Amino acid sequence: MNESLTHNVTEAFGACADARTKEIVTALVRHLHAFAREVNLTHDEWRQGIEFLTATGKKCDGIRQEFILLSDTLGLSIVLDDINQHHEEAATESSLLGPFYRDGVKESGFGANIAQSEGEPVFFHGAVRDATSGKPVANALIEVWQTAPNGMYEGQDPDQPEGNLRGRFRTNADGAYAFHSIKPTSYPIPTDGPVGQMLVATGRHPMRPAHIHFRIDAPGYAQLTTALYSADDPYVNSDAVFGVKPSLVIEYAPRENGYDVARDFTLIAKERA
DSSP states (O other): OOTHHHHHHHHTTTTOSOHHHHHHHHHHHHHHHHHHHHHTOOHHHHHHHHHHHHHHHHTOOSSOOHHHHHHHHTTHHHHHHHHHSOOOTTSOOOOOOOTTOOSOOOOOOTTEEOOOSOSOEEEEEEEEEETTTOOBOTTOEEEEEEOOTTSOOTTTOTTSOTTTTEEEEEOOTTSEEEEEEEOOOOEEOOOSSHHHHHHHHTTOOOEEOOEEEEEEEOTTBOOEEEEEEETTOTTTTSOTTOOOOGGGEEOOEEETTEEEEEOOEEEOBGGGO
């Protein structure tokens, strides 16, 4: 095949003044052309692809972003997470933010209960520490959110109370945090759009394993966005969006009237990030 066509297209961007834009666009062209050649893409197949992308855009609105869902299910989101996370051996690994984070949740005190739904009680506790020195990080802001037993987040479900299963806390002088909640459950990603059709067509399931999200901010440290995944969940090894990392899989230790989860988080100082 005439690969000089690819050269001609990339050269057309030669006058691009921004070096990074030029790098991205020309690399995109090279890989797109290589993909089309590798699979011998037909005109009909490309038209179907355009229709799929058009339908994906039409499914987006102020609440739902189908293109992010597509990125997640193709594994691109977790690849970007891996590229951009701060690789320091002692640091807690990051995971996907997901589409259900919500700002503005009221701050609660040490040991508060974030659950307004019935479920299996869980006591989460631990400390936030410096990844290098191990010293406690005081006054770190910890935000958490998770699904209710019906597999839905509060923002999806009008029947859930405002702020249900969402929390916002500060670590104490010893870097410790603690809160009560309920055990999260697995749930399907939205399947009523083009991404759902793609999963069906390719024989994939839409399930995410049970998990609870954490976002941790502290002055002088890089922000950590992560999640803890339930070891006993049937989908922990086949997450539809590939967000599970072995270091983030946890056991729920039985305790009287529920479970106990002890987990520390380690942050990277900004000068090392």
